[in-house]
Amino acid sequence: MSSMLDDLIYKRGEYQENCTRFLKATLPTGTGTFCNGTFDVFACWPHSSPGIVSVPCPPYLPWIKEGATGNVYKECTVNGTWKTEENSSSVWRNQSECENHSFFKSEEEEVFRQSVLRVLSIVGYSLSFSSLCLAVLIMSLLRKLHCTRNYIHMNLFVSFIFRATAVITKEVILQVTYTNLPRDELGWNSYTKSAASKVSLEYFVGCNYFWLLVEAIFLHTLLFTAVLTRKRLLKKYMIIGWGTPLLFVIPWTVAKTLYENKSCWLNNIRWIWWIIRGPITLSVIVIFCIFLKIIRLLLSKLKADQLKFTDYRDSLVRATLVLIPLLGIHEIVFTIIIDESVEGSHRYARNFVHLTLSSFQVRKLLVSPLPTQRNL
Template identity: 45%
Template sequence: MVSGSVLEGILKKWAQYKTECLTQLELQRTLVTGVYCNGTFDQFACWPFSHPGNISVPCPWYLPMNQEGITGYTHRYCTEQGVWQTKDNSTDIWRDNTECSTSDYFKQNNKEHALLLLLQVCYTVGYSISLGTLVLALCILLMFRKLHCTRNYIHMNLFGSFIMRAVAVLIKDLVQSTNHAPKVANNENDWLSALTPQIPTSCRIVHISQHFFVGANYFWLLVEGIYLHTTIVSVVLSERRMLLRYMAIGWLCPLLFITPWVIARTYLENEGCWGINHSTAIWYIIKGPMLLCLFINFIVHIKILNLLHLKLKAQQLKFTDYKYRFAKATLILIPLLGTHEVLFTFVSDEHIKGLTKHVLRFIQLTMSSFQGFVVAYLYCFTNGEVKAELRKQWSLFLLQYFPCKSCFLGNKVKYKTQGSKKTKDKLFLNKANYQNGKKNSNVQLLQATVNVTSDLGPKDNAPLQYFARGSVSESSDGGLTLGETIEETVEESEI
């Protein structure tokens, strides 16, 4: 994108330089007398009508090195016969452009191009790794019905937005490299055709799609923040009814700013492939809502960490490593809410220059490209519920297709599910009631969170903890409330 925009700018200035040159030559034609060499524009510099001798004109101002404050001259020689001197054994006119080609400028430009190329390679690798892991994580969540709940539905849509964002960025780079591929220009007509290239509609559609999916990704990060905050504040949630609202926020809200941006670009800034935004006001039609999502999630992040800090500090006797748990929860929530982007919100190319700009750009794009991988790893591959279901399905697969199960499983089958916990709790309570010599028929057990991972064996004698109504861990529609959210969502990373 950078090399393409530079070339386009130089070609526009070259055309303006040529127009001004031809206008000046028309004015000089009637003023020159005697023996002279004809004025001309040789596709590089403007040569006036000149009397015999050495002729020097400033280097054309459309050259990029002249914009850096480097001045110089190009030279020709007008012979006594009134013709421009030619090269030896050639009909080409001699010209000395040494002062107009500064090697230092091109060396500096090559270094910057190499840094940008390295940056593109890094974020391409990041998006590719994220794309593969996200697709696998999404397939796992879709495959097992026991993992289908409001919390995981939100995770699925977040994974989907990361997938579409990665695909859009990779396709955009492919289309951009195709449109800005070097073109052979042998004459003036070729350069003029390159000056006004035909922009394919697909190129603009790619950029519109990229902005839409990036915006959808930001809004699904906002949905994760809203859901987590609502889960902590509310006692019992009606999550089935909220899911449709979350879907509308994640996939429809981006259209509310993408549509005005397309209209503004069409009528006010309809230039190129829409990959570069020259007008800050038009660009903030897209950037503004994304910044709003970031700041809302940042506030949610601070509130969650404040509640967690108070909770862990109050239970120092139980959690002696509460500072470690707090730091771990802070790092876990950053990719889920995207709060790392706040660090780069007020940093732009206008504020910083040089190597610092490239370093910050490298950090930002690398973190953004690997964010999908981190989210899939934390909220699927290391999720205790997902791992338990995978172990269970693997065990069932071995039991079904391999008769000698002991060769693979041993004597015990280890997995953690809600059903196993409920069965174990029921057996434990029935045994306790019969040992007391009576059967308590008036006891109604509430759904409870039991943070116990154990084998299906008789050796577990740890006491079970039950929560009173109002802090149950699983609502009637399959969602989660405060009991599991604080303990497992943040501290144990089982979101």
């Protein structure tokens, strides 16, 4: 829809420029009464003698195809002015032949479905935002919880907070933008150019994924190495979590500015989108590999402890359920099933599940026991 709006604005601009040149070239030189030609925001009207004036429907309208026979009408009065509507200063115009009320019916249904997803995501992120703010506050105030492991958890929670804030801000901006239509030419020409909220969203989403990666790396270090100077590692983790996303968000921003600066940056040329998707996909794959390695270690420990089958199964399930939300393991599914691989209702179902897990999963972290070496 945003791409169609971009095309419409561009073609309408061309139509207006051609109209201006046409009116200058056909300016009447003789005497007599006539109405001045004009572009009235909708159609181009030539300099006309008194009477009913008709021009073809503007070709920039997306439902007007080449060879269409519809016309739009105005009336030039004997006084040399365009007829106005009754009890109004607005110029009368009959454009009924140029209207198509059913053209956007399928798009309107899609907009409704997407609105449901947006509301769901806003509700989920709002609940997560409030819960995580409380969690960070408690962990900050209680000195007994101050350690490298909990500092990493706090940074992960903060990345979720920033992600939730960026998502909610973007939705508010889009809602305001697409409900308050411009009233002048300058407003329409710059209507779909706001992109700051999109850049901040992509940065904080990237930070969120890389803090999940830091959680996985730290847990791996905790279980598989004998590193005792974990405080020194915290600075490196901070660089990975908050600094690494800049390495791909900045090039993506430059590429979008140069090659795709339209549609509030909601559309994506595939190669540009992979500037961001590539590093995030790689981080998800690394997290998944670490997850499998931890599960393998857990299996070996459980076998060594010679637990009963019931205890063995319960311990494995409990540890797995803790690790899945903590490390964002569900993202591996959506890394494989990308938007381009599904269409129609399947894409809607995919986005519904993804948005639900992404917006509500952080609340699971708050009620799950944080894994330690003793737990595993």
